[in-house]
Amino acid sequence: MSDGSGRWGLIDLGTVDGASSATVEAGLVSASGAGLAIECTPGVTAALSVDLGDHSSGGMRMLARSGGSGAIPYQLYAADGSTPWNLQPLPLQFGAGVSRLSIPVRARATLTGAIPAGLYTDTVRVTLSW
Template sequence: MRAPRTRRIGLCAFAIAASVPSHAYAQTAQSFSVSATVVPGCAVQGVAGSEWGRIDLGTVPGTTTGTIEGELVANGAGIAIECTPGTTASVRADGGEHFEGGARGLRRAGGGARIPYRLMLDGEVEWTTQAVALNFTASLAVQRLPLRASATLPGALAAGRYSDTVRVTISW
């Protein structure tokens, strides 16, 4: 004798239901990595705009003779350079826009007269165009280059503003 159809359908439904899990499997925890790469680099501290500062030799009468001096940033702080620890940097100044005869010069606006001047590192060593090497360690990540300018006035100078622009380059 044959089994009623409802009984066969019920057994099939039970067999299918038994083979399907009561909940779907989902991974509830996973990890991912976070990383950064630090490369050697340098920056000049406290720089706003395109200039690292200005050396002002003051205002003097055209008949003045003798030496006038000024420093980059008040109280001799100079250029503050910060580099990644372990970096060796090289700092070089060019001869300026009015370099002639092996010397930097302040040129009067509109042309004409020129006043030779010198840049001094630490107030003692003349900084021509040679590179200055700086080594940065974990305990010395910021170094300062105190920078001064010195010009000797011959007297009898035409009135006007005398200036020069020196480009300083840091490489590492």
């Protein structure tokens, strides 16, 4: 995820055994702490949206293996964390006296086992509109 300098933060799902069929989950860590920090004029209504990433397939976000074949499907979750954050905008309300909101973002991948070893990555673009 990116700010004007190239990145808003990183979600690292860690190192997992390739034969695992576990679910792994991690939160976005950015320079401002956990999640996305958005600053805006109090009283403004805004929306935060996200694309499906560089390696999506069939409408699903995918972590792609660097230098080889293989992909792992994953979902992003924001704010309440119970519904996958796909293409729907996330409404943001900066109430009276509120100029900064922190939005927790996390990723979850359910591994299927027999996954080739390697580094799996994706880049997702976030858009703030008002």
